[in-house]
Amino acid sequence: MESVSEILKQNRLSITEGRRKILSLFLQTDGALAHADIEQELQAGLDRVTVYRTLQTFVEKGIIHNIPTTDNSIIYALCKDHCEAGHHHDNHVHFICDTCHKTTCLSEVLVPDVRLPIGFVPKHAEMVVNGTCGDCRPSA
Amino acid sequence: MESVSEILKQNRLSITEGRRKILSLFLQTDGALAHADIEQELQAGLDRVTVYRTLQTFVEKGIIHNIPTTDNSIIYALCKDHCEAGHHHDNHVHFICDTCHKTTCLSEVLVPDVRLPIGFVPKHAEMVVNGTCGDCRPSA
DNA sequence: GTAACTGCAAAATATTTGCATCCTT
DNA sequence: AAGGATGCAAATATTTTGCAGTTAC
Numbered sequence A, B: 001m002e003s004v005s006e007i008l009k010q011n012r013l014s015i016t017e018g019r020r021k022i023l024s025l026f027l028q029t030d031g032a033l034a035h036a037d038i039e040q041e042l043q044a045g046l047d048r049v050t051v052y053r054t055l056q057t058f059v060e061k062g063i064i065h066n067i068p069t070t071d072n073s074i075i076y077a078l079c080k081d082h083c084e085a086g087h088h089h090d091n092h093v094h095f096i097c098d099t100c101h102k103t104t105c106l107s108e109v110l111v112p113d114v115r116l117p118i119g120f121v122p123k124h125a126e127m128v129v130n131g132t133c134g135d136c137r138p139s140a
Numbered sequence C: 001g002t003a004a005c006t007g008c009a010a011a012a013t014a015t016t017t018g019c020a021t022c023c024t025t
Numbered sequence D: 001a002a003g004g005a006t007g008c009a010a011a012t013a014t015t016t017t018g019c020a021g022t023t024a025c
Helices: A004-010 A017-028 A035-041 A048-061 B004-010 B017-028 B035-041 B048-061
Strands: A064-067 A075-078 A092-097 A103-110 A121-132 B064-067 B075-078 B092-097 B103-110 B121-132
Touching: A004 A017, A017 A035, A017 A048, A017 A075, A035 A048, A048 A064, A048 A075, A075 A103, B004 B017, B017 B035, B017 B048, B017 B075, B035 B048, B048 B064, B048 B075, B075 B103
Parallel strands: A092 A121, B092 B121
Antiparallel strands: A064 A075, A092 A103, A121 B121, B064 B075, B092 B103
């Protein structure tokens, strides 16, 4: 696993406290984070605006990507694979637990190809499954 | 195709001007609509709040459903199939054109099943594909 | 007539922008 | 030292809530 500083360096971003804190949080978290989660965790004090800008920067660099949701929320997850700026290779399925509301990147489960009607040219596909995760279903 | 009034009646909703206008718009539109689209189209004048409340009601009744997006927008589409309140049977893929930004319900393309890791119990899956639609690619 | 729907006003949230200051390289 | 990043203030935008007046049945 790469260190926070290395990841920032690789993306030609200056190493600042805010970026280190936020990126560490993503590395520690095995799932997705919403803006609100990040603010809450880092209550130590990072300006709300800085969080917005940092997340935006990370998305642009391809360090994190956002996961589609049905409500109006935006959630972000670390790109496990090597994403280049603007070219995410994170074609895996995401799972959102209806009980604990945690989002998990199912890195091993790739988004299947689908056959589209004539005329539609696909470029990228996202798939989100919700249901119950292992932690919320001890009887499994 | 069912009439606006019939759909409302079937869902035990009183038939009001606002609901008729908004539902008509969905029936006319072969794609998805965002709150902003609706307000714009109905500039005739429906209060912004009424639009919010009407969309919420329609979603609860299963008349429309919302489509997951990667940005923070919420877009709604008519449930073509017979959705009962809370039980949507709309397991089809949605396509968002990167050029014209229109969203199309690919009613014929069902969301494929995926095999999840042990412990995860799926309940519902959504799939969104983006790329270029037929209208934006005359050469196709 | 009654219950439900709507519009208006306003509150609560969420997001963006400008600018001066501070930090990284 | 120079460019970029941050914090603060404030402007925008979005969504929710309360309530009184109106409409559908």
